[in-house]
Amino acid sequence: MWCWRLTGLFNVPCRLSRSTSHRSAWLPGYRKIFSAAAARWHHTAPESLNCVWQLHGDHLELRYANTLMRFDFVWLRDHCRSASCYNTKTNQRSLDTASVDLGIKPKAVRVDETTLFLTWPDGHVTRYGLEWLVKNSYEGQKQQVMHPRILWNAEIYKQSQIPSIDCRSFLETDEGLKEFLQNFLLYGIAFVENVTPTKEDTEILAERISLIRETIYGRMWYFTSDFSRGDTAYTKLALDRHTDTTYFQEPCGIQVFHCLKHEGTGGRTLLVDGFYAADQVLQQAPDQFELLSKVPLKHEYVENVGGCHNHMIGVGPVLNVYPWNNELYLIRYNNYDRAVINTVPYDVAHRWYTAHRTLTTELRRPENELWVKLKPGKALFIDNWRVLHGREAFTGYRQLCGCYLTRDDVLNTARLLGLQA
Ligand SMILES: C[N+](C)(C)CCCC[C@H](N)C(=O)O
Ligand SMILES: O=C(O)CCC(=O)C(=O)O
Ligand SMILES: [Fe+2]
Numbered sequence: 336m337w338c339w340r341l342t343g344l345f346n347v348p349c350r351l352s353r354s355t356s357h358r359s360a361w362l363p364g365y366r367k368i369f370s371a372a373a374a375r376w377h378h379t380a381p382e383s384l385n386c387v388w389q390l391h392g393d394h395l396e397l398r399y400a401n402t403l404m405r406f407d408f409v410w411l412r413d414h415c416r417s418a419s420c421y422n423t424k425t426n427q428r429s430l431d432t433a434s435v436d437l438g439i440k441p442k443a444v445r446v447d448e449t450t451l452f453l454t455w456p457d458g459h460v461t462r463y464g465l466e467w468l469v470k471n472s473y474e475g476q477k478q479q480v481m482h483p484r485i486l487w488n489a490e491i492y493k494q495s496q497i498p499s500i501d502c503r504s505f506l507e508t509d510e511g512l513k514e515f516l517q518n519f520l521l522y523g524i525a526f527v528e529n530v531t532p533t534k535e536d537t538e539i540l541a542e543r544i545s546l547i548r549e550t551i552y553g554r555m556w557y558f559t560s561d562f563s564r565g566d567t568a569y570t571k572l573a574l575d576r577h578t579d580t581t582y583f584q585e586p587c588g589i590q591v592f593h594c595l596k597h598e599g600t601g602g603r604t605l606l607v608d609g610f611y612a613a614d615q616v617l618q619q620a621p622d623q624f625e626l627l628s629k630v631p632l633k634h635e636y637v638e639n640v641g642g643c644h645n646h647m648i649g650v651g652p653v654l655n656v657y658p659w660n661n662e663l664y665l666i667r668y669n670n671y672d673r674a675v676i677n678t679v680p681y682d683v684a685h686r687w688y689t690a691h692r693t694l695t696t697e698l699r700r701p702e703n704e705l706w707v708k709l710k711p712g713k714a715l716f717i718d719n720w721r722v723l724h725g726r727e728a729f730t731g732y733r734q735l736c737g738c739y740l741t742r743d744d745v746l747n748t749a750r751l752l753g754l755q756a
Contacts, residue, residue: 377446386446386465395444397451399465404472408439411453414471415461477660483755484721485521486611488703492522499526499713506543509752516544516749520756523718524606530593532711534736537593540714544748545740548587550580551638551645557595557736560729565640567671571730576607576698576723577669580739581634582647586667588742590717590724592735594709599731604715606705607723609666612697613654616690623690628654630687634667635674648674653694665720668698698723709735716740 376387386399395406412435413428415421420430443454451468453461469475485495497518504511505527519525530536538555541547547554552564560571567574580587592604617624629652636647655665676684697703706727709715717724720742749756 377444385448388444388446388451390441390444395441397446397465397468400469402469402472402474402478404468404474406468406472408441409435409437411441411461411463412439412455414463415459416463417459417461419459420461473659479660481657481660481662482520482664484523484610486614487522487608487705488611488700489705490702492608492705495522497522497525499528502527502529502531502540505540512543512748513752513754516745516752516756517754519716519718519745520749520754523608523610523722525716527714527716528712530712530714532593532595534595537591537714537736538738541591541738541740545589545744548739548741550583550587550739551636551643551647552739555736555738557734559732559734563641564643565638566636571728571733573728574725575670576605576725577671578609578667578719578723579669580649580719581667581669581672582636582649582674584649584651586649586665587719587739589740589745590719591714591737591740592709592717592724593711593714593737595711595734595736597709597729597731597733599729599733601727602729602733603706603708603727605723605725605727606707606717607698607703607725608721609668609698609723610663610721612694612700612703613663613666615697616694620690620693623686623693624654626683626686626690627694628652628656630683631678632667632676633674633678634669634672636672650678653691663721666723668694668723 376389378387386397388395388397390396394408395411397404397406413430413432415430416423420428422429439455441453442456443452445452446465449465451463451465453463455461485491487495500511500515500518505515515525515527527540530540534555534557538547541555558564558569560569562569578586579590613624613627616627631650631652634649636645638645649667651665651667653667654663655667656663676687679687707715714737719739746756
């Protein structure tokens with residue numbers, strides 16, 4: 336499996352395994368530090384280079400498992416897992432962090448093969464497993480991806496021949512559900528087949544993996560081209576690729592679509608991996624990627640049709656990345672619902688339009704477009720934080736049902752099944 340990482344705004348993402356790629360980046364510098372300070376480094380055992388450490392004025396430096404880590408002393412006191420500091424039954428901290436002296440420094444440090452021991456001025460002893468430190472340190476985190484993913488264009492997606500999961504296996508077995516969720520996490524889309532084409536059966540599917548997110552559109556919704564709501568979705572017109580609910584402070588995490596009926600032509604669904612396109616931007620123009628991840632934008636939904644009156648505003652950049660490793664986690668892209676740009680001065684606005692054009696060009700490449708015709712019985716789950724959807728214009732009567740899901744609850748289900756989410 337490819338492990339795609341956005342290693343840094345000004346780096347090209349790589350497909351190398353995580354340890355090799357990062358180590359090569361810092362090893363020369365590290366060697367220098369290491370040899371200059373060699374006399375003061377402490378080893379686990381004289382013959383072992385497994386773990387070495389050094390106490391500095393304001394931090395502890397530790398090298399273990401090819402990771403050079405630096406820990407703040409308050410951090411080390413704060414994360415103490417001793418019985419008086421941490422409740423392992425609830426997995427909650429009991430220590431009052433505000434009671435820790437900000438100038439605290441360990442009075443003794445010792446390391447054996449597996450554990451770091453710190454004795455604090457008041458005599459309290461903190462123990463850390465070295466493996467735990469690697470996993471939980473900033474330096475360790477930087478080398479990890481939060482969400483393993485496979486970025487795709489139409490060819491890659493088709494080549495991987497991801498099967499749809501049978502409805503019964505999805506509903507009745509953990510293996511079926513897990514396979515579905517693994518596909519969903521990796522690709523941002525997944526299908527369930529042999530679903531009874533009703534709103535009620537679609538609801539049962541949704542509830543198998545998450546809480547349903549009720550919105551201004553309701554809990555489970557039906558929609559046709561009756562313009563019952565003041566939005567283009569409720570017409571027969573084509574809809575260009577977009578993500579939904581960009582005008583929420585937290586856009587809906589997942590969208591479920593199930594076509595219950597279509598007597599007519601057209602109406603195919605378009606799917607585009609927004610992260611694949613963003614990754615192309617990162618490679619071609621990292622400064623444009625950065626701008627798209629920094630400029631805050633407003634999206635807005637103003638509705639005054641029939642009895643429906645709504646005014647929603649959501650603020651956030653087009654690309655949302657974790658600042659410590661630059662990994663993308665959310666794309667907000669909806670040119671219909673984007674509001675007036677008044678959050679940046681004119682020159683930044685112009686640079687933003689250039690960057691938006693680069694991203695749009697990638698999103699519109701025909702080779703990135705996956706077209707599917709939704710049919711009764713086949714439900715589609717879309718990661719609305721990653722994969723854009725659109726539709727072709729259509730004729731005739733077409734009825735879609737579906738709902739939005741809360742992202743936290745989908746990821747919760749995935750983690751409980753042992754998946755990294
Ligand atoms: C899915 N459903 C028909 C209920 C709502 C459609 C919302 C459409 C809106 N322009 C957006 O992109 O958020
Ligand atoms: O009609 C469709 O296939 C999708 C319309 C749409 O974008 C939506 O409902 O969010
Ligand atoms: Fe939509």
